[in-house]
Amino acid sequence: MSEAALGRFYIDGEVVARQGEVGECLYVVQDGEVEIVREDGDAAVVLRSARRNELLGEMAIFEHRPRSATIRAKGRARVLTLDKRNFLRRINEDPSLAFRMIETMSRRVRELSDQVVELEHALAVVLREREGESAESVTSRVRG
Amino acid sequence: MGAPTVDASVDRALDDAVLDDAVLGDGSRIAVIGGGPAGSFFTYFLLEMADRIDTHLEVDIYEPRQFAQPGPTGCNMCGGIVSETLVQNLAVDGVFLASDTVQRGIDSYQLHTDVGSVRIAVPNDEMRIGAVHRGAGPRDVSEPKWISFDDRLLSNAVERGARVVHARVEEVGRTPDGRPTLTVKGGEPATYDLVVVATGVNTSILKTFEALGIGYERPKLTKTLIREYRLGQAAIDEHLGTSMHVFLLNIPKLEFAALIPKGDYVTMCMLGDDLDAALGDAFATAPEVRSVMPPDWDPDAKSCQCLPHINVHGVEKPFADRVVFIGDSGVTRLYKDGIGAAYRTAKAAARTALFEGVSEAAFRKHYLPVCRHIQSDNSIGQVAFVLTRVAQRLRLLRHVILAIARDEQEGGRRPRLSGVLWDMFSGSAPYSDIFARMVHPALVVRGVLAMPGAVLRTFRGAGGVEEVKA
Numbered sequence: 350m351s352e353a354a355l356g357r358f359y360i361d362g363e364v365v366a367r368q369g370e371v372g373e374c375l376y377v378v379q380d381g382e383v384e385i386v387r388e389d390g391d392a393a394v395v396l397r398s399a400r401r402n403e404l405l406g407e408m409a410i411f412e413h414r415p416r417s418a419t420i421r422a423k424g425r426a427r428v429l430t431l432d433k434r435n436f437l438r439r440i441n442e443d444p445s446l447a448f449r450m451i452e453t454m455s456r457r458v459r460e461l462s463d464q465v466v467e468l469e470h471a472l473a474v475v476l477r478e479r480e481g482e483s484a485e486s487v488t489s490r491v492r493g
Numbered sequence: 494m495g496a497p498t499v500d501a502s503v504d505r506a507l508d509d510a511v512l513d514d515a516v517l518g519d520g521s522r523i524a525v526i527g528g529g530p531a532g533s534f535f536t537y538f539l540l541e542m543a544d545r546i547d548t549h550l551e552v553d554i555y556e557p558r559q560f561a562q563p564g565p566t567g568c569n570m571c572g573g574i575v576s577e578t579l580v581q582n583l584a585v586d587g588v589f590l591a592s593d594t595v596q597r598g599i600d601s602y603q604l605h606t607d608v609g610s611v612r613i614a615v616p617n618d619e620m621r622i623g624a625v626h627r628g629a630g631p632r633d634v635s636e637p638k639w640i641s642f643d644d645r646l647l648s649n650a651v652e653r654g655a656r657v658v659h660a661r662v663e664e665v666g667r668t669p670d671g672r673p674t675l676t677v678k679g680g681e682p683a684t685y686d687l688v689v690v691a692t693g694v695n696t697s698i699l700k701t702f703e704a705l706g707i708g709y710e711r712p713k714l715t716k717t718l719i720r721e722y723r724l725g726q727a728a729i730d731e732h733l734g735t736s737m738h739v740f741l742l743n744i745p746k747l748e749f750a751a752l753i754p755k756g757d758y759v760t761m762c763m764l765g766d767d768l769d770a771a772l773g774d775a776f777a778t779a780p781e782v783r784s785v786m787p788p789d790w791d792p793d794a795k796s797c798q799c800l801p802h803i804n805v806h807g808v809e810k811p812f813a814d815r816v817v818f819i820g821d822s823g824v825t826r827l828y829k830d831g832i833g834a835a836y837r838t839a840k841a842a843a844r845t846a847l848f849e850g851v852s853e854a855a856f857r858k859h860y861l862p863v864c865r866h867i868q869s870d871n872s873i874g875q876v877a878f879v880l881t882r883v884a885q886r887l888r889l890l891r892h893v894i895l896a897i898a899r900d901e902q903e904g905g906r907r908p909r910l911s912g913v914l915w916d917m918f919s920g921s922a923p924y925s926d927i928f929a930r931m932v933h934p935a936l937v938v939r940g941v942l943a944m945p946g947a948v949l950r951t952f953r954g955a956g957g958v959e960e961v962k963a
Contacts, residue, residue: 354591354592354595354598354620355580355590355592355595355598355620355621355623356598356619356620357618357619357620377584377585379589380592401589402584402587402589404584404585429580429581429584429619429621430619431581431584431585432581435578435581436581436585439578439581439582442837442866443582443837443840443841445538445542445840445844446582446585446586448545449585449586449587450585
């Protein structure tokens with residue numbers, strides 16, 4: 350990993366952005382890998398990881414809410430910071446800058462939908478094995 | 494250069510009915526003259542946007558140079574700075590600038606004057622500016638370690654589906670139905686639905702367009718001086734680090750000068766009136782410059798030198814029916830961030846061509862406002878640079894600048910001046926924004942308060958290096 354490249358170096362486990370902080374910027378991974386972690390008390394669940402050229406923290410652009418997860422380096426990583434205020438000004442001048450962000454968010458909605466379906470199936474299998482219910486009734490019960 | 498195949502009277506005779514089909518659709522053919530950043534950005538974004546709307550376009554990029562070739566034949570003659578704004582825009586656009594192309598990330602600026610120096614760093618200690626070579630490097634490079642910036646961007650355009658024609662366009666004309674034609678040496682005229690001129694200003698093809706009678710007049714130019722010095726990576730790390738070094742020196746005819754550290758080379762970049770090698774030597778031997786470079790550095794041992802022109806007043810009408818001028822051949826930012834201006838005009842032209850059409854009316858309505866915005870900002874930039882020139886001439890003002898910067902650092906005050914200096918040197922903000930902050934009452938008050946101390950220092954003499962956060 351080059352010392353001279355763009356962005357800032359983070360060592361393994363170093364926090365790029367912390368859950369609960371108000372997001373004032375978004376990030377693009379330049380090198381290495383980061384993971385997105387949801388913290389709940391002492392427990393931490395790794396939601397996913399992101400590699401080179403991936404855009405992160407984009408929800409901060411659209412919401413005035415605390416960050417929903419922590420971004421931390423997995424191994425050595427280099428990450429570029431993009432200022433929210435400047436970025437919004439640039440989108441105002443050039444709306445096409447939002448294309449990739451919308452694509453990213455669209456892909457994540459799709460991935461989350463797939464995960465919901467997978468979890469429903471997994472849950473249905475567990476409940477069916479325990480209680481002998483039909484798959485349809487379990488699915489119906491899970492969806493409320 | 495040959496004469497246009499259809500003269501101006503025929504061009505004017507083209508009526509609206511002929512141009513009703515002046516939109517791009519499946520199979521439309523586009524020629525881009527020049528494979529530098531403007532041409533590559535245009536092609537990349539045009540093809541990306543066309544792909545989003547399932548439209549297949551054919552793009553030919555005419556570029557006679559091989560950017561992978563070291564020396565002048567593969568170089569587009571420029572300081573080679575990718576601004577903070579452009580780095581961020583490209584990151585969002587998904588155009589990745591890898592460490593095989595960015596030779597050195599820049600995290601700070603050092604302003605050097607005869608009365609001291611100030612280091613202005615970005616928040617977060619982050620490398621936000623990229624130092625690159627436009628070609629494969631100076632003429633004494635035997636095996637390039639880094640990929641040429643222009644070559645990287647051109648490769649991106651090719652990966653999107655463009656074809657590169659390694660030939661120089663020698664004739665420009667129009668068919669009877671108003672479509673532009675291009676002819677290369679020994680070739681037949683090729684007809685296109687749109688011609689994009691992205692040549693920069695150091696070329697004679699612009700004269701041909703001027704003679705075409707389409708209302709295009711070449712931009713006003715000034716000269717720059719660019720030199721490359723081979724110091725080696727270790728020496729650059731030790732002496733120049735990851736800072737761009739900017740000099741406010743009272744040398745006659747010199748407006749602005751900077752040393753830009755790259756991988757193995759340092760690029761010396763100068764702006765001014767009647768620049769020549771002698772002025773370059775006067776700057777290179779100035780004590781402030783010698784103090785930044787290694788002690789055993791020889792100012793005469795340059796690897797390359799060029800005196801290219803830059804656009805200092807863009808064209809009034811950078812478009813015509815089925816022709817658009819982007820980057821330096823049209824409108825660019827004054828003195829700074831020329832690559833960023835190439836990006837902005839290229840994207841605006843691509844959006845217009847694909848979604849609004851390629852007629853003169855479409856470019857006037859949708860492309861011209863972007864150019865005018867840059868031009869009007871340049872007018873404010875002229876005033877901002879006058880203030881810089883005053884600082885260059887007045888030792889007292891240089892003391893005031895350093896005093897305020899010191900105060901901002903030690904007092905933990907809002908970095909008003911540091912931010913102004915950062916944006917002025919890096920080209921990261923519009924000149925209108927910089928100027929508004931430059932004359933902000935709070936900064937003016939700081940200036941007045943710093944004056945008595947500056948007067949004392951002017952008569953006593955002072956120096957040193959201070960660090961401030963932008």
